[in-house]
Amino acid sequence: MQPGWNLGNTLDSTGSDETSWGNPRVTRELLRSIRAQGFNSVRIPVTWSQHQGAAPSYTIEAAYLARVKEVVDWAVAEGLYVLVNVHHDSWQWVMNLPTQHDAVLARYTATWTQIANTFRGSSDRVLFESINEPYFEGSSGDAQNAQLLHELNSAFHGIVRRSGGNNATRVLVLPTLRTNADQARLDELTSTFTALNDPNLVATVHFYGFWPFSVNVAGYTRFDAETQRDLTDTFDRVYNTFTARGIPVILGEYGLLGFDRHTGVIEQGEKLKFFEFLGNYARSRQLTTMLWDNGQHFNRTTLQWNDPALFRQIRSSWTTASSTAATDQVFVRRGQTPAAATIALNLNGNTLSSVHHGSTQLVRGTDYTVSGDRLTLAGPTLARLTASQRYGVNAVLSARFSRGVPWELNVIVHDPPTPRAASGTTNGLTVPTAFNGDQLATMEAVYPDGTFAGPHNWTSYKEFGAAFSPNYTSGDITLPSAFFAEVRDNSTVTLTFHFWSGTTVRYTLTRTGSTVTGAPA
Template sequence: MARWWVGLLASAVATVLAGFGVVAATNAQAASGCRVAYAVPSQWQGGFSANVEITNLGDPISGWRLTWAFPSGQAVTQAWGASVTASGGQVTAANAGWNGSIATNGKVSFGFNGTWTGSNTAPTSFALNGVACTGSTDPTTTTTTTTTTTTNPPAGDAMAAVAAMQPGWNLGNSLDATGADETSWGNPRITEALLDNVRAQGFKSIRIPVTWGQHQGAAPSYAIEPAYLARVKEVVGWALADGFYVMVNIHHDSWQWISNMPGDRANVLARYNATWTQLASAFRDSSNKLVLESVNEPQFTGSSGDAQNAQLLNELNTSFHRIVRASGGGNATRLLVLPSLHTSADQAHLDNLNATFTALNDRNLIATIHYYGYWPFSVNIAGGYRFDATAQKDLTDAFDRVHNTFIARGIPVILGEYGLLGFDRHTGTIQQGEKLKFFEFFGHHAKSRKITTMLWDNGQHFGRTSFQWSDPELIAQIKSSWTARSGTASTDQVFNPKSAAVSAKTITLNLNGTTFSGLRHGGTDLVRGTDYTVSGDQLTLSAPLLTRLLGSRAYGVNATLSARFSAGVPWRIDLVTYDPPVLQAAAGTTASFAIPTAFRGDKLATMEAKYADGSNAGPQNWTSFKEYDHTFAPDYAAGTTLLKPEFFAEVNDGARVTLTFHYWSGTTVTYHVTKSGSSVTGAVA
């Protein structure tokens, strides 16, 4: 959805690959050879994240060990997809339990976080199981190959194939854009280089949302523009050539015209069927790694209720299944994805979708849902600015329902989109540490429930031309969660008031099954028992340590610590000097009102708004806590707190509103605003 608002055992992997026509080798003499692609998608002061892709050019291998030497003294701190050890500058990466087999021309990838000082020169010499990776095979060996293609996968392949699709990524806000072309929502044209770089990040599948409506002719044929269909096929072809599993769908058509089905059933169904008839023909002979999804986030306007909604969605999903299967070729057994209503994990919607699966009785079907978190946390409203027990339970309940309804019964599930709704505006809507805890737990529980996940990315995460991640901490946490849990903590900010003496501070560690291994400042390991102590899950930073690191105690972040655990990525802890923020009187309009604010090192968490009688003021008045970045927002650079037109649009004229600003230090500050027509005045309480 474009959100503007609104392991596998080696034997199982071998089975899946065989089912999709992978080349198998028979050797007259064992051939060996390999190619390694080493990439550093993100780097920061003293640290970096790397991805390594191995291509086996020789005979199939079972169990691999890649070795190399760092040229600049770098060190690996955490790894995923492989077990990495080092002796001096020599590094060895050994396969995980689920990725030990590499077919001829097959690929496997892993990643790691590391540290560097001085420079971060990439290694150029690698050896796979003792054989130098030169990009070619040993010329003294001979190899003959045979190709086998299975067009009717045996029972169980759908579950194994969906597992092999983990992890996945969405090419959002491009071909799904509803304007004239794929650039109309601000992203550049899709390139092969983009897909190559996404693949290098370790993603195994890519969802390519496509909106077709603005590229279709009139009834009765609803012909898709040949140039547009050719463009979609070109992008799909690039992705398949990169080795991705690829999912193509009908996307924003869901709300543009399909949602009218309750009042215009015949015409909507005719157009839907005509669309899928053309798409089924276009992709009939594509690789079995192409997966088709019937419709994105189905919804219906003006229906009589959930019973009719379920009936209409069943009709669409059933019609989609019939058309694709009847088109023959690879579509006879192609993996097909069917959504629940709204792609919701509510039990009633899951049960309705399960009834469709039972009726269709097709072993090559996949269920799909989307998940954007517990809504108050996901958009930062109603005081839900922490990833607390309520937000965590919403996630576990949803994933458990999906597992019990489908996966436990042998039906695979793809979580076709995930993220946080607050990302629609920018990723800072949710505080960094709380955000990282969400994604750590999300990855862990999805993995435990065997749900394949696809990150929604509309261009805000992975740069479409820079090929860099906008938030290295976030992607490091996401990647780590694919294979291991990471330790976190109750906070990533330790506040020290400038107006008081420095004192020891204690935070709670969330070990998440790991063990605490140490605390570091830059490249220096701090001394346990002197600089800090650990008692159970309580980490206490000593007053002498804080005094040393806070230095002159300028407002803001004075130093950053790194808590390290036995697995996963480190947890960053910022040491912050602050004093209570100071607000000043202001005058403005409902279109432009800013409160001068000296934040003095603190950060705004949320805002309450109430009238004099205690009732809630402003939009969404079922809660006093307003929506962050929608009705209010801090501007730290300008030294102001903005109250947006959306807030004043639902404030009573002439009534005084008391605002309570809550800051991450725990400080609260009250302020009064009064709207008179389009004029607004503000005063310190």
């Protein structure tokens, strides 16, 4: 099944049909294209509740069951393994199990009975997952949560196995509570595996990275040692608890939580390092990975990747450790003679073969030098590459290694950004900003006494895309109502904008009632 892909925000839609979250109807051509990209499996999340009748039968619409089966059959015909589940039902009605036990269990039983009967004769390439990201409201705590999830997973197992046909031995996938990989959650699921004593069971967890990095908050703008350690610790726990004991594990969803807003929440190079490391470490821990894609990665209309560089990095990680670098940005101040720039390389056991600018190979020893894991670009070379003095990326260099994908270095001409005075309301403030080739990394917000202003008041560094958003096309930085909802009335707030060049710019906000003004500090 490795590697896998999620057909997200489609059959799991909570609207009237599979297009209600903005994706087109699934076609066989889409699934054929996914197979052609190198994927061996597809997870098909399905939300059933809006297509179900009332108690006691909870009958699923025949047309909807047939549509789900049609998509599954297409995927199997294209050579893919398929994982089908009960998805957003988890927070629509299954979470009420503590307070509406009998009704929820009856509906869950009816749901899986109908799914199992529909797919009883399907290929053994079709797997079932009991429930997506399960949790329970109104429970007494961890012990009851564990007992309830054990009950659900056990009920699911019994329903499918008793339905006969290929379901008697079909591979079944069981999640931890919230598909969380904390050791206590893993141990709870281990108890269920022991009790069921079935060799055709697989464990599943989800992974969206170290949370502050994953959403770009608290100053975690880089894929640093702490972010890396969070990943290795998680995958090690999963490996030691399950894989090393002969129980396969599917990473049913992985990505970055900031992608829920847009994929630019995390800087491109940092993003690439995360996915490169994740793919390689998952491979070392024998985990099957299934990329979460709600339509933002593989364009389901054009059948092309929205970010080809990201997919190249992901695809390479399935088989190869690619080299990366401390940054993918080399900044040159406009109007100044550039000094040599040294970039630390993470060689990953490889060697640097060459550096190219387009089709031109740079001259080693003249245009650049290499010493150990340090690549130095010569000042005259940077001057030549930035001769246009145009703000922004003037050249893209490709560092090529003995294996894996090249690492791209963007040579950027910049000046200090200049935000201007602005006025607005607590519904939102737009700060006109001349970015001058630079890009915003993060933003701090503090009151005059040094305490932290705005959301996440445990840190001065606010959440990218939630508390502030740059727009490089329109030339502004927006502070939304969500930011001002947690700013005191009749207060002054000092913002510090941190840019990727290393430049910092201070800006003063004044809130009086619903009126907000801002000016460079």
